[in-house]
Amino acid sequence: MIAVGALLHAKQLSRSPFEIATALIVPVVQATLAVYLFRAGGEPGRLLEAAVGAGLMGIWSSVLFGSGGAIQNQRWQGTLEMIMLAPRPPALVVLPITLATALTGTYAMLATLAWGRLLYGIPLTFADPLAFAVAVPGCIISLGMFGLLLASTFVLLRNANALTNTMEYPIWLVSGMLIPITALPGWTGPIGAVLPTTWGARAVREAATGSGPVWPSLGICLAISVACLALGALMMTHVERRARAAATLALA
């Protein structure tokens, strides 16, 4: 059910010119910015890191805006009551949506890598290609599970889509997607350490550059994400009951 649902929603998102163009163009602009910044900083050897980092940023944006809009979009389409009436736990109905947003986020990673290779001649020589091929999907699945927790939180907020605008840069920053965490103030460390985005980004970067062991980072990323999934499922059940009792499910 999760696989079929995720595929259905990924197909639906992939038919939206807005979603596709945003997932392709904005990360490419960010990748270009990162490339010129790394060049200006005299770090041409780290351009692959810049392209991978920009791709990860794109995946996070896709999950964030997708999860923020997951419930709201169903409200606007008039399908929220129907999916909540399904004889399945609400988390199982919403998880495919957040997984699909992470899946469409892979367009960003593919776009930034292709853009970097074709336009800037960045060699796509990953330190551990097998680990990279595992780390990227692992990161995507993890972020999809984290997205469920976000979606369950956002369901209580009328203007969740506005809140998502606030959360894009902070997560990019504290997760070390483009900036090493060591360059940040010490107080950001504990925040970054509990976010799956930090460990997912670390695993992907380690696989791409060989800067460390991939599997522990990926393992921690998945473990935190499973905890987010469990918490998100509980939260989703709670807010669904609350919304039914207060008759506010369809109210935007």
Place this chain on the structure above:
Amino acid sequence: MTALLRLIGTGGVIAYRALFNWTTPAMFVGTLLVGPLFQLLFFAYLGRQLGVADDGFYITGNAVLAASLACVFGGTMAVSNERRFGTLGHVLLSPRSRTAVFLGRVLPYAGNGLLIAVTTLTAASLLLGLRVPVDALPGLLLTLAVAALACGFFGLTLGAIGLRFRDVWLVSNVSVALLLLLTGVNVPAAGLPAWMRVTGELLPITHAAEAARRLVAGEGFRAAAPQLAAELAIAVAYAILAAVLLKVFEAESRRRASLETL
């Protein structure tokens, strides 16, 4: 004249309240004040780590850029949300000058942008320890105001394009991302290819960011004046372009009966 000013001022404020309806105070603070501050911190730490430029470069540039989010999207909303809410036809049926109606709508968004830019600059200066010379403050305020106005008219131009093309939000999103890259706010202009520099010269923010940096560096208003004048010229150019496009696309929408088509 009084009636025209009332149309521009009062009309603009009423439209702002109606079309910017998704914000509550908490959302306003989160989206428009906290968001740009984190954007600034992101680039300041990235620039610091890469050794591209000092904190002052990023704080000043990104504070000017902070106005763009509200102004570009606001300017776009000023036209597009009328269509989305089904009220565009009523506005266009009005016997008053549509040019004045729409140009007036930019003013509240520009005020909004100015507030955001000032807040971002103040907060970032306190957090990262940038000292701004006191005698530079009036010039800096003027620079931020002109940048906000230029961004508002740029947004209105995009909104006018929305009368012709459906996916105006895509255009706005991409435009805001391009402002990050092309205006030299985060990558020093010398590090960009010539065509990007030339494109950046034609966009809002580029000249204002340069003027603001000169003011913060203590070079005085005289040194910043040419860049400030260039930013003002960009604002006027986009205002004229927006007015022309609104007229052309309004006429075309009437002819093609596509005014309310989403």
